[in-house]
Amino acid sequence: MVASLSLILLCQLIGEAVVHGLGLPLPGPVLGLLLLLILLLARDRFALLARGPLRNDGVETASKGLLAHLSLLFVPAGVGVVQKLDLLASHGVAIILVLALSVILTLLATVLTFRLVSRLLKQQDAR
């Protein structure tokens, strides 16, 4: 468990170091995600890597534990709304309406594009 958590933190640490070192416009943890994915894929190729947290579902179990309570992790930032009460009092209704409309448009644009493209591809395959 400790080794698995260390591996996750190490991936993030390397991600942050590379992002800041090279000034990349991408979040460190996203690079850490890619790194862990590459490690997992490499382990299936090379038996040499299948040790420590990369063996017996070690890092898999730790990751699922973290993801099981993903919502909880947003609570501290969400409570930050108490700092913005005066802004919400003056512009709150407009801000909420703008965000709500935008999120509906985004959901629809994404889901309909996804379905359209996957149908077109299926038709092509069928031909």
Added chain:
Amino acid sequence: MKDNPFSLWVYLSQSPLLWLTVTLLVYATTDAVSLATRRHPLANPVLHAMWIIGAFLLATGTSYTTYFAGAQFVHFLLGPATVALAVPLYENRRRVVSSIMPMLVALVAGSVTAVVSVVLLAEFAGLPRDVVLSLAPKSVTAGVAMGIAESLHADPSLAAVAVILTGIMGAIIVTPLMNRTGVTDFRARGFAAGLAAHGIGTARAFQVDEIAGVFSGIAMSLNALVTSFLVPLVVTLLVR
């Protein structure tokens, strides 16, 4: 035992322990309620934990800084949890690779819609310029959005609030909205949830369906990349 109970409160309210405990306790309660309502969208655990803790801070006159000294331990885990998304992605790699084309096209369509729609709507609503800029990155996860807002000289803490509000609204609305559109493909539904509503949408997607959760996690990571490039461009073109 101290003779004055007030001095005990003063001591505890300054310690990280109290605020960490409050965060976990309130969330455990709102999550149990959400489970008891069979994950009803309106029983969103983040939404209810947020206002209950917020009201408690206001009632006790505690500053957000004091609260955050305890809650930061939870907040910190957002980074490792993003890295952990590699695992469901790895386990479902075959399904992911086979849907790469619809994913990439939907990613572009969704990211552009997210940024352009919020900027145009906010301008139309007559919101002040710095508010418009802070709302622009609202569909990506909190840490990234704060970074984008900072680089635009907007308000990072307002950006974080916009992100959380977007996430909660997205998580509440996604299931009823998708049922209306008649889309039953959980890859597409999950991808939309993660793109529009980042980690809160992803948490919701995992509650509904494992495949939806995986695609939601991918959408959230990819959108963080695309939005970082897109927001500065859209802002230059569209904001007066």
